Amino acid sequence: MNGPKIYLQINGMNIITQTTVSSFAVMVILCVAGYLLGRNLKKRPGGLQVITEKGVTVIYNLVEDTMGKHNSYWTPYIGALFLSSLGGSFIGMTGIFRSTTSDISTTLTWALMTSFLVWGCTIKNSGLKTFLKGYINPMNIISDIAQPVSMAFRHFGNIMGGSVLTSLLYTALAAASAAILGLIRSSGIAVIAIVAVLGIAAFFFGRKKKKLALKILGIALFAIAVCAALEYFGAFKEIPILEVGIPGVLSLYFDVFSGFVQALVFSLLTMVYVGMACPPKEEK
DSSP: OOOOOEEEEETTEEEEEHHHHHHHHHHHHHHHHHHHHHSSOOSSOOHHHHHHHHHHHHHHHHHHHHHOGGGGGGHHHHHHHHHHHHHHHHGGGGSSSOOGGGSHHHHHHHHHHHHHHHHHHHHHHHOHHHHHHGGGSHHHHHHHHHHHHHHHHHHHHHHHHHHHHHHHHHHHHHHHHHHHHHHHHHTOHHHHHHHHHHHHHHHHHHHHHTOHHHHHHHHHHHHHHHHHHHHHTTSOSOOOGGGSSHHHHHHIIIIIIHHHHHHHHHHHHHHHHHHHHSOOGGGO
């Protein structure tokens, strides 16, 4: 795994990087989606409008349940933060853009924004004198430093760790594909035919007994035999057969599930910290 590519550098400062391009791509996608989903709203909504309204309602309810109804005006910001995190993680699955959340600069910026919001709300609600008085206790200083650092590294670490594991998996599967197909190919056309027959037999036996595992095994063996035959006759040099399907299943966790969970956790932490700094008037 390498860091983001640098496209423009001025006086040693990285002005435009791969992460910057990905961030702008996510921003454009969200803006276009917001425009398309928000136009031509009707009193009798269609299916897409119903889904959109339900999503907005869910976010508003989440913010009000976590921060209190008096803080419902934070919903647009929390929604934008959640969707930016989710889109930033998912955009890496395109193979064109790099995940913005796999760059510590992105998550650290969001975490610092949360800290600045907390400090600003605390000063607004309690006054500058009370805010500064809290730093008499050194633990408060440590807490204010640890808060953005922990938020940033938690989000970054999970997404970056998933990307590293996925890259290692692709490398391992490519090596395994070369080893397995090379062994079968070098054994001759007879062995290739035997593997193909075994695959067909396993598939039909699994179909008869209604065993999904046997059917999958049969398909896998037949596919391996076909790829080995193609390599044997020189149609292809190396076919990474094991890289098909297996990474996609694991991607459901590392890219989809983990990306959603981290976006939700980051948004929830932001709501908790900002909500504590913005209590109801009667609790001030």
